Amino acid sequence: MGVIRVWLLLMSIMALAVPEACSELNGLRLELAHVDSNGNFSKLELLQRAALRSNHRMARLTAAASGNKVQAPVHAGSGEFLMDLAIGTPGLAFSAIIDTGSDLIWTQCKPCVECFSQPTPVFDPSSSSTFTKLPCSSNLCQALPTFRCGASGCEYLYSYGDSSSTQGVLAGETFTFGTANPTSVSNIAFGCGDTNQGSGFSQASGLVGLGRGPLSLISQLGLGKFSYCLTSLDESKNSPLLFGSLADLGATAVRSTPLRKNPTQPSFYYVSLEGITVGGTRLQIPSSTFALQEDGTGGLIIDSGTSITYLELAGYRQLKKAFLSEMQLPVADGSETGLDLCFSLPSGSSTVEVPKLTFHFDGADLDLPAQNFMIMDSTTGLLCLTIMASSGLSILGNFQQQNIQILYDLKKEVLSFVPTQCDQL
Template identity: 35%
Template sequence: MILFFHPNGLCSSLLLLVIIFFSLCLFAPAKCQSSESKRTNYLKLKLLHRRALSSPFHIEEAIDDDSTRLLSLFATLSANITLKAPVVSGASLGSGQYLVDFRIGTPPQKLLLVADTGSDLVWVRCSACRDCSRHRAGSAFFPRHSTSFAANHCYSRACSLVAHPPHSRCNHTRLHSSCLYEYTYGDRSVSSGIFSRETATLNTSSGDLVHLRNISYGCGFRASGASLTGPRFAGANGVMGLGRGPISFASQLGSRFGNKFSYCLMDYTISPSPTSFLLLGDAQQRNMAPLQKNMSFTPLRSNPLSPTFYYVGIRRVSVDGALLPIDPSVWAIDDFGNGGTVVDSGTTLSFFLEPAYTQILRALERKVKLPRLERGVASLDLCVNASADEGTARARLPRLTFHMDGGAVFSPPVRNYFIEVAPGVKCLAMRRAEAGGSGFSVIGNLMQQGFLFMFDTERSRVGFSPAVCDAL
């Protein structure tokens, strides 16, 4: 914009500049952040495993969680096909495996949120108490104790991005007509409350703190359903949606931090559970530069009927270097939004649609050089006696490789898909994706362990590189 100044109109011109500046701050708050946030390379958040698991791996719990989650993910896909609107979240909160250490409000209140790449909404459990001294700190967010709390107006653009309770109306005559939201999960659990704005306080790459204003989130005063009230949600105060939709935490911070986020998941069968990290922004720390230089990238695929998920393209699969005869159409996304492969942080095992799963299973069975167990463990299809020396056992298990779009090759170590489920017993941590004619394949978080995964939405790609996660 070019402004022409006239001596008699100088005051008017200055007034116009002030109006333009505050308009930018109102409608594009990212442009008005402090210089500290602009200089920050990336933000670093702790990722804590939801519950401490000891080895052997508690496979029954993982399968139970995954089954619930996949039903929710597939329900999301079906709902979007029918309604063509993102009214159902892709998260099944109880099965989220990692919690983010999150601070929100002024002064900051510390909460634990489920980190979930399969949903968009950020929401926290809120309490409307006036005298909150009787409530334990960290049990909920107390908006009355925050000087930066503000509700989005029901006619704001932000409010148009969330689903609302049935029959809710916006009163255009009221200055403070709050935006009400109602978020329904695949198992029909519901979080509802006020869609609001707050200041989030996060660690930066230099170890300092940065205050990010005007983060939109759900201040949830009501929650119902097994996913949000049962034991699987214990310890969590809400969810941090990291999906591709406009209201996700990653999308809201996109323009501020390079439209990128990364995570590196450590082996959570170790006891006590180690800390992993979620990195928001362009991580150019010195000790990460070699990882990014050697990172393999594959393009993100788009599914208009399921825009939340991070789809990647698998072209071929090989076992010990031999390509499997899997029809490429298995990996394609059809006109109804079915098919494709999703990278998901909240699913433990990996799931593959037919006939890909059967082909992978048969190839691994032929290559296994350890004694087979006639009966699988916990409904897993391939279990072996691995009581011999650990190094020898790994050497006698076949190597699985995924050849992806763009020439990227993902070849995880054997321990990422043959896991110990009992003393001396290893099982294949994969299952058939039984979607009843719909759904997609899923690369779960066990398969992702020990890799730095970078989600670059600006260039529409996902990168991965082997990493020592606790060194990041």
């Protein structure tokens, strides 16, 4: 049995951008802030907000995993973490959502046809000496899922699975990362959006895609790999995002699993989940439950922008049954949290025993510490499982990724991970 202590649900994850400055870009370090870090929310409110965003994002992602044919790939387009950067010459600072479920880098641009309210001034291309519109003949224009050749060059429409979208021109610009030791990179292709609509964008002034396609930041930087290490949600510590040579995992206990490809959803990072153990018992889940099907449905993706882990219903039912059997606490109504399975805490308790949880991936076991799958809120007296059911697509969420450095190696097509004290990285 693992031991879980009273965890403050969501403390601020502050962003202090400290990238590596180098004459040749071999590595880059950025710092991530949680989207609610400055909101002054109660623990219950923070959990409710995270669960609501996760459910909304899951709905976007499963739009691609239904039995219906999809004409174009579906992208995630929302997230839980922000990064600071600047665009243009002179640079205009703004914060952007990072999203491992999509590729396009974009921000709102003047003159706006339809723009949402954002926390920083809208970028004006006419004020930058390094702004250039990309022609339709460019490889990155051709990589867009939807574009047309117009008077402005490569005109794009990028949709996010529901009514959310960004529309404008694909352009090239200088981006500057960090503030303490800023690193500038020229000729980054981005969407200069004059028509942007939908929920989930207003926490920031744009989005930085970290998916597997050619339009993503990691692909355009040409550094081949990135890693992040998400600090515990009860700490107001930085979460580092590392690119290139700085992304490597230094510890010896590294475990790796192949990244799988889904031609119908090429941006997503798929891994093969082969089984789950709760306590000391491996669950009797058919091997096909989490498998990626030939038609592109099913499978499991690892995602930075979804807080909660979602498991295909047949697998989740077995997991829930095992926790109901193993937990020595009464079941409670956790509907106010937005989660499915909650238990009542004993009066005055500060620690509770919970069963161990292991996810068995292809070639690698992920042993999760208790705080990575159970959330305790002493004010409501609830202890809740941060795993829920899904239909079609399964997702490994960021609650389960706390204090684990996770490396995405796009060249080797491998996902590696190692337990790490992220606030000391």
